[in-house]
Amino acid sequence: MTSADWPARWLRERLGYEARDLALFRAALTHRSATGPNNERLEFLGDAVLNLVVAQHLYGLFPRAAEGDLSRLRSRVVSSEPLAQVAAGLGLGDTLQLGSGELKSGGFRRESILADALEAVFGAIYLDGGLEAAAAVIVQLFATRIAALPEPEALKDAKTRLQEYLQSRSLALPHYAVLNVGGEDHAQTFEVSCEVPALGLRARGRGLSRRRAEQQAAERMLTQIETRPVQDTPA
Amino acid sequence: MTSADWPARWLRERLGYEARDLALFRAALTHRSATGPNNERLEFLGDAVLNLVVAQHLYGLFPRAAEGDLSRLRSRVVSSEPLAQVAAGLGLGDTLQLGSGELKSGGFRRESILADALEAVFGAIYLDGGLEAAAAVIVQLFATRIAALPEPEALKDAKTRLQEYLQSRSLALPHYAVLNVGGEDHAQTFEVSCEVPALGLRARGRGLSRRRAEQQAAERMLTQIETRPVQDTPA
Numbered sequence: 001m002t003s004a005d006w007p008a009r010w011l012r013e014r015l016g017y018e019a020r021d022l023a024l025f026r027a028a029l030t031h032r033s034a035t036g037p038n039n040e041r042l043e044f045l046g047d048a049v050l051n052l053v054v055a056q057h058l059y060g061l062f063p064r065a066a067e068g069d070l071s072r073l074r075s076r077v078v079s080s081e082p083l084a085q086v087a088a089g090l091g092l093g094d095t096l097q098l099g100s101g102e103l104k105s106g107g108f109r110r111e112s113i114l115a116d117a118l119e120a121v122f123g124a125i126y127l128d129g130g131l132e133a134a135a136a137v138i139v140q141l142f143a144t145r146i147a148a149l150p151e152p153e154a155l156k157d158a159k160t161r162l163q164e165y166l167q168s169r170s171l172a173l174p175h176y177a178v179l180n181v182g183g184e185d186h187a188q189t190f191e192v193s194c195e196v197p198a199l200g201l202r203a204r205g206r207g208l209s210r211r212r213a214e215q216q217a218a219e220r221m222l223t224q225i226e227t228r229p230v231q232d233t234p235a
Numbered sequence: 236m237t238s239a240d241w242p243a244r245w246l247r248e249r250l251g252y253e254a255r256d257l258a259l260f261r262a263a264l265t266h267r268s269a270t271g272p273n274n275e276r277l278e279f280l281g282d283a284v285l286n287l288v289v290a291q292h293l294y295g296l297f298p299r300a301a302e303g304d305l306s307r308l309r310s311r312v313v314s315s316e317p318l319a320q321v322a323a324g325l326g327l328g329d330t331l332q333l334g335s336g337e338l339k340s341g342g343f344r345r346e347s348i349l350a351d352a353l354e355a356v357f358g359a360i361y362l363d364g365g366l367e368a369a370a371a372v373i374v375q376l377f378a379t380r381i382a383a384l385p386e387p388e389a390l391k392d393a394k395t396r397l398q399e400y401l402q403s404r405s406l407a408l409p410h411y412a413v414l415n416v417g418g419e420d421h422a423q424t425f426e427v428s429c430e431v432p433a434l435g436l437r438a439r440g441r442g443l444s445r446r447r448a449e450q451q452a453a454e455r456m457l458t459q460i461e462t463r464p465v466q467d468t469p470a
Contacts, residue, residue: 041305044306045290048287051283052284056283059280070279139436
């Protein structure tokens, strides 16, 4: 485990990467709770490498997505939770060096420790083999998650999508109105209506806040619009 | 101005960059208020390029700085204000294409428009010439600002620096106490003391909030510690 080429085998077998400077990777796989060079600085660098690689990949993959959509899509790939899941799948927790305190507290399972260490590994690959090497590893590791990303359009909330749909057709914006507020003071339920006069459509939504009720109403309005018989928009 | 090779001369003369794909740079230098391909997507990419390039540069420049310090230093270089200043120095506002509305409202001077367009230019250079080309341009443009960065240590607030100083010497943490609260309700002035019993030192601070008063007291305590006669720490 702690032989001189300790991380080499893990890198080769799990990441398909042949390391040149193993000292870099030993630091990347050492949490600050352990003695010796740790992964904090490499994590700073690796975070930027990951952000650029995923940014470029999504930029190419979604040629018509707007900047805001690309941002939202990226955050689904590079946030702590998916990072920790990928790290766990690589058995990174077993190869990570931790101080005795972290070991006792079960810290090696902690999401942020795994996510940070994986970012540090990306930083080490970048320094060791350049951006292309890092990109190859990253894109491969996140391929499944990237393939499962929703269409950019689906990331917007329902009210925004409804508004943009109507605007793109030069139709008047929807009217929202509160129909009823029920329940006790600390647990109110809101019922609202969403009306699109230009299309002669109306939907209702319910929720524990006015905002959620409006989102549900807008979602249902979009469903009505999408499922109604094909027809020209009334003039 | 709008001849086919419109941005080529600006890129050559101001950035020392020979562009291959001029369409990329025309988009980078077109605000979304104008017609045609604009710079929003390139800005998303360029932001990530800038972050990585500056991260790597600071990583090499400050080999002993911790992750948090590197983050703070980077934000001084890549935030909107310094970006807009660099963009203004390059005359980017004169070459930027804006819609008539933005022109009329004087939008071409707006900080965020300039900062965004400069990031988009970095994104275009990255796609056109690769990371090394982008890094060469970025490091040159920000060289003065990077050279003027404070030592990482100075970026921490005074209370944090004092605490770390004492911890590194295994001394007890300082005591802060409110000595006096004066002034009217809506404009109170706080006076606090900061005491380090292990060193037999005491300092006072004043401010419009308790937090600010404590920071001033800690800053003065650090000054006392730094300027006192050389001596061993009392046991």
